[in-house]
Amino acid sequence: MIKNYFKIALRNLVKTKGFSFINITGFAIGLTCFMLIAVYVFNELSYDKYPADAKNIYRVNLNTTGNGEVAVYPNVDVAVGEGMKNALPEIKATTRLTQANDFVKYEDKQFKEEHLAFVDSNFLQMFSIPLIEGDGNKALTEPNCIVISKAFAKKYFGDQPAIGKPLMVGTNADIFKVTGVIDKVPDNSHFHFDAFLSLTSRQIKRTTWSNIGFYTYLLLNKDVDPKKLEAKFPQLVAKYVVPEIQHDMGVSLAEAQRSVNNFVFTLQPLTDIHLHSNTKYELEPNSDVQYIYIFSALAIFILLLACVNFTNLSTARALKRAREVGIRKVLGSVKKQLIFQFLIESVLLTFFAMLCAYVLIYFLLPYFNQLADKNISFGFFLGYQSIIVMFLVSCVAGILAGIYPAFFLSSFNTIRVLKGASTSGSQKSQLRSSLIVFQFFVSATLIIATIVVYQQLSYMQNKKLGYDKEQVLILPDTRLLGKDQDAFKQQLLQDSRVSSVSISWAVPGGSIRNGTEIFPKNNNGNGATIHAHIFNVDYDYLKTLGIQVVQGRNFSEDFPTDSSGIVINEAAVRELGWTGTNPIGKSIVRSGQQELKVVGVVADFNYASLKQKIAPIMLMLGRNYGGMLVKIKSDDVNGFLNDLKTKWSSFNPAGPLSYNFLDDNFAKLYSSEQKTQQIFTAFAIIAIIIASLGLFALSAFVIEQRSKEIGIRKVLGASVQNVFLLVSKEFLLLVAIAFIFSIPVTWWAMNSWLQDFAYRINIAWWIFAATGIVTFLIALLTISFQAIKAALTNPVKSLRTE
């Protein structure tokens, strides 16, 4: 019997090519989206599960409260891990990591390595990262040992064995011996270092608790409740942190003891880091579980859209199948058998779609990998797990799409359909209408979301930042020049293509980590201590970046006292409580010791992402080793860069020249928003394609069924416009309803998305208007193919066939 069902299902698919094509296309797109996203979600959820003890590994985070704001740090001070382990028997082991980037040299090969880490000797064991060469137990015990990845080894040593080779790290001729080679850190890890150096090389003597800088992981004994363990941390804070604060900050013991409440160590499960941790100082930008939810929802929606097409088209086509249903019933089929037969048809269709989806995945995978920043191979989709999932999803989609039509079709009254009476519900159907509303609701929602994200993105990229980011070249490693930095600067200034050069490490858009507590001296009234970022700059900093001085003056070599002077921004003026007074000449106190005098105020500029509010900053002269900012005024950037490299080499620096552009740096700040935008765009396009495909076919069927009515109307004198309106009206009304539903939903959703940004757009009414018009036009265009055809048909034709 099943064979017979398959046979007729196949013949039906072939016979109704248009119907099959639209459904298979829809399902194929839906399944492709679903599979790609399923793999993405699966991959995201697999993060940091590779260590054997992953479930029992926790990272120590530090939450500090100051000015009523809680700051979360994912790293703690050097002695915290070991101290905790000694005090608390629940902790089985602890290990630390601290990042570095530096130049690495072997013979004549030298590269800047961005992903180096100093780690404790047990780090690789705790994370179950096996050595493919070398002794895993001892590789990082001794000082000046380095374990490198296979790719890293290849880069420096080619095909020669790596073990025992000396690598020079940094510019002080520190030699590290290669003691181990790992394949690589797994892709689904929250860190990806190319080389691990023994932390013992650092020879850290201090045993403090109150600072940060060391990513510290604890391995707990089995069945230890991390909440109970966390409850024991305040005792350790009282014992170790309080005395340090008392000493460092010069405050009384009572005041220092208050910090027990403001200085909280917490435990973050290792497997939560990738999706639930979003602090400023993560080892790598993490993902967000929000995206997992959004993407999963989108994947399911897209698949549902495809199911809707099938349901709608099948019920619309019911009339054509009705006779067959009648005959089969007369021949002895019971309802159950008919339902089964129709379900087989829909499932068979989704299986064809599944094959097409595989083809689509094969071609789309590279783009997807690029978009999602993943490295998933097509082979993964051919693994038995993927195939089973694909199979099940196809089945479920097929049944979901086919269940209503199956019941609908199989419930036809035998005699009526055999007499050729038209089947009730074949023209208008509540369900079909609601499903069309659903499809266009999803489409309109995605279109609005896409526009809002796009708007916010371009707002951020085009907002006046308070500094000029165009044509500014950043040389992050001019410290390699040592004492020649000034000479290099002078040489650059002689180049006519250079308009200004500043030696400074403070690059807008980079990470600003330097900060301190300050309060106004002789404060009367408002005496709050505020936190200010410190920018170490030189005399040319403001000029190079085009930052505007609004009060007072820039640093000047004419005033030797400027070495204890500062320039602050308007945010600092506000927070220090100086609004309405002249801040010039006033003094602030830094960290309870140093007094600094304000010489100028600059306009607020967005030194960081627009997600953050502009915080108080203070610019200080001096200690400018590090990087250089070069403002150029030439279109021949490549020519300039070539000359720059020559100049660089002439100083015999300790490493190669590295450079990047300020506006590129700036653009990278919004890469995640850019990605969101691309994804929404893709989904919006897919949704509208699927919805339009469905609408196209549906309008064709409905118009075909109404051909007699249309014929009669034309005979009675209806014009082409009349007929066009008659057949389009019904569908366009549904699209309009869908659009109206989408307004409040997107209004709410996009406003909550925008809350992430300190500087954001208002959702303008025209975004909705534009979406409405676009959706409407697409629907109109889709229907008009059929509607015009119907309107132009000679009525004699449609009436004669009756």
Place this chain on the structure above:
Amino acid sequence: MIELKGIYKWVNTGNNRTFLLKDINLSIKEGEFISIMGPSGSGKSTLLNVIGMLDEFDEGEYVFMNEPVHKLKEKQRAALYKQYIGFVFQAYHLIDELTVYENIETPLIYQDIKSSDRKAMVADILDRFNIVGKKDLFPTQLSGGQQQLVGIARALIANPRLLLADEPTGNLNSKQGEEIMDLFSQLNKDGVTIIQVTHSEKNAAYGSRIINLLDGRVEK
């Protein structure tokens, strides 16, 4: 074989009740060849459908092969129907997507007959009706007479005791019609009970008894 006692069937339109069948009392014995006649709308097809269990009735008793049909559940009725009754339509009602062979085979599939048995039975009937050469054609490739032949073959494939035919020759020319009626006579001689609905006096004459209907009643 068939006992109808006081069968009523009606539809309610607004406040009016229109009777499709009114107090039908009928007794049909095995081996009869009945022709039901009457003007359009007199209830011929409705009566046939009620006898064939495709349609329900509102009042009365119907005993088929000693089973009280009016008391049976749908499943039992379907089983009874599958076992004993074959149907032939004026418009043939073959499934366009299936070949001649597959059309004839379909009732057997619904009766859960084994594949090898099905093959033998279909081959047998194809041979009997002289349409072996057409078995792989689709209905649209056949003439009307040939299609009806297939329809009859399909109705007979499961060896029914009762053949119900609703104007079987209505769509055929007179020569084709004659052939079909000859076939019916032959079948009747072989023991199949036949009830046909017809407009044509000539075709009705093939039967052993004529029942005339008018406005849902049997005319005496």
